[in-house]
Amino acid sequence: MSAVISASAAEGADLTPWPAEFVERYRAAGYWRGEPLDALLRDSARQHATRTALVCGTRRWSYAELDARVDRIAAGLAQRGIAAGQRVVLQLPNIGEYVLMVFALFRLGAQPVFALPAHRRSEIGYFCAFSEAIALVIADRHGGFDYRALAREVRADAPTLAHIIVVGDAQEFTAFEAIDAEPVALPAPDAGALAFLQLSGGSTGRPKLIPRTHDDYFYSVRASADICGLTEQSVYLCALPAAHNFPMSSPGILGVLYAGGCVVLAPDASPDTAFALIARERVTITALVPPLAMVWMDAAASRTNGCHELASLQLLQVGGARLSDEAARRVGPLLGCRLQQVFGMAEGLVNYTRFDDGEALVVGTQGRAISPDDEVRIVDDEDRDVPEGTAGHLITRGPYTIRGYFRAAVHNARAFTHDGFYRTGDIVRKLPGGYLVVEGRDKDQINRGGDKVAAEEVENHLLAHPAVLDAAVVAMPDAYLGERSCAFIVPRGEAPRATEIARFMRERGLAQYKLPDRIEFVAQFPKTGVGKIDKGALRLAVSEKLAAHAAVS
Ligand code: OOB
Numbered sequence: 001m002s003a004v005i006s007a008s009a010a011e012g013a014d015l016t017p018w019p020a021e022f023v024e025r026y027r028a029a030g031y032w033r034g035e036p037l038d039a040l041l042r043d044s045a046r047q048h049a050t051r052t053a054l055v056c057g058t059r060r061w062s063y064a065e066l067d068a069r070v071d072r073i074a075a076g077l078a079q080r081g082i083a084a085g086q087r088v089v090l091q092l093p094n095i096g097e098y099v100l101m102v103f104a105l106f107r108l109g110a111q112p113v114f115a116l117p118a119h120r121r122s123e124i125g126y127f128c129a130f131s132e133a134i135a136l137v138i139a140d141r142h143g144g145f146d147y148r149a150l151a152r153e154v155r156a157d158a159p160t161l162a163h164i165i166v167v168g169d170a171q172e173f174t175a176f177e178a179i180d181a182e183p184v185a186l187p188a189p190d191a192g193a194l195a196f197l198q199l200s201g202g203s204t205g206r207p208k209l210i211p212r213t214h215d216d217y218f219y220s221v222r223a224s225a226d227i228c229g230l231t232e233q234s235v236y237l238c239a240l241p242a243a244h245n246f247p248m249s250s251p252g253i254l255g256v257l258y259a260g261g262c263v264v265l266a267p268d269a270s271p272d273t274a275f276a277l278i279a280r281e282r283v284t285i286t287a288l289v290p291p292l293a294m295v296w297m298d299a300a301a302s303r304t305n306g307c308h309e310l311a312s313l314q315l316l317q318v319g320g321a322r323l324s325d326e327a328a329r330r331v332g333p334l335l336g337c338r339l340q341q342v343f344g345m346a347e348g349l350v351n352y353t354r355f356d357d358g359e360a361l362v363v364g365t366q367g368r369a370i371s372p373d374d375e376v377r378i379v380d381d382e383d384r385d386v387p388e389g390t391a392g393h394l395i396t397r398g399p400y401t402i403r404g405y406f407r408a409a410v411h412n413a414r415a416f417t418h419d420g421f422y423r424t425g426d427i428v429r430k431l432p433g434g435y436l437v438v439e440g441r442d443k444d445q446i447n448r449g450g451d452k453v454a455a456e457e458v459e460n461h462l463l464a465h466p467a468v469l470d471a472a473v474v475a476m477p478d479a480y481l482g483e484r485s486c487a488f489i490v491p492r493g494e495a496p497r498a499t500e501i502a503r504f505m506r507e508r509g510l511a512q513y514k515l516p517d518r519i520e521f522v523a524q525f526p527k528t529g530v531g532k533i534d535k536g537a538l539r540l541a542v543s544e545k546l547a548a549h550a551a552v553s
Pocket of ligand 1: 246441
């Protein structure tokens, strides 16, 4: 037996296949059609050639233009040696080049890794190295940050990274505009193969990568477009970061392009920017996380004489974190459109409230699953089903839910049941008709208004500080974001200043949203009966402290 085991073989498969009987079932039901994701654009370009597909600022692409440009970029990438099966880390803001690059990579069969603009050296370096990416695609600058400087740092630790492609001023790197060649016939990617890697919100030390296939994702896009009633008249405002699963496929950018509608990219989600775009482009549908929905409602309420800018808006989707019933009730009256709650996850399962649902379901639940073949179980600690209406752990499998993370055999053994159900880490109640109410979470994660922070990842960075003996990161309640993070730290001697810890964390190249919002120094941690840190007690301690403070002030 060879003593040499490649890192990937030791860590597990890139893609954990569905068992043959499920593959057969999903194909027979028509969910998996054997079509690669770029076919979605190709078909719409045939049917809607002259219609506007994409708007970014003053730039507009018709379907025919978008499709032709994607052909040229795919050929240009191939010419530079980027091939099917290779990974490309994509870190772009909401700009047209993002959509072009995603489809060019799909067409080529190369696999985008969907990073967010907020990610920094710690995350991007890890994605490039762990996925063995051949290329990194960035913007020159965005939001006051220079991504070329980040790329220089990352390159040093990512030996496979042969290309850095920059939208804008490329400096020593390859300019996006230079990726251009006469279209060539490319072999269609295998629809059952890994199409791209999404990022998991995660609860572990390193973000897990989520391998999605063309077949499974295409199904979720088609079904989502159908549930949301998209047509070629739909105009979708993408105000959330485009690479997130919600604005990408629920039904998002891909769903709208599938339906022949128009995608409008917003540079940010502030009411000033978004309302003006909604008015200018006659936007009909958009998606937000709960804190932004609240900001929009406040802004609409403060506009005198009602909010005419939003007159065209028919549907606001809200998801990513729990929307309170009270906020849900205000959406219709304040924004003059319908609300749809969306409870989804990059690993697969997505739930929507439906158009024919009554007010009680739309306001008080997070919807029901997309597919009749989504198996949604609510179980106790021993994986036994609990009675309907009782809160328990949500586990699921189905035609668009992964069976394993990318190269993560050890973690997969915990994150999935032996028969392939994904353990979502959400505590949920299931009502008659399959409607779900999210009650909480048993994963070690902070949901900062839709941005997921894995406690262990932040703790590991804190532990690297010489003055930190032990660290535990927990969620604390927050009126705006729902939750923020609080780091409890046992110092080694004299407690360092909180500002010093923040500086240290930033220098380690961690995305800003993962930095602890509050730091509490303690002499020791409360422990559970088995001697583990009692995070429940820490959560209680900080929320009581905040409540006491609020009562005084
Ligand atoms: C979406 O995807 P992720 O991967 O960023 O996060 C998934 C997790 C869920 O497991 C749950 O804990 C939480 O985010 N979540 C919600 C929620 N939607 C997501 N918790 C309560 N209420 C909701 N409506 O966040 C995502 C992916 C596709 C569509 C929508 C959201």
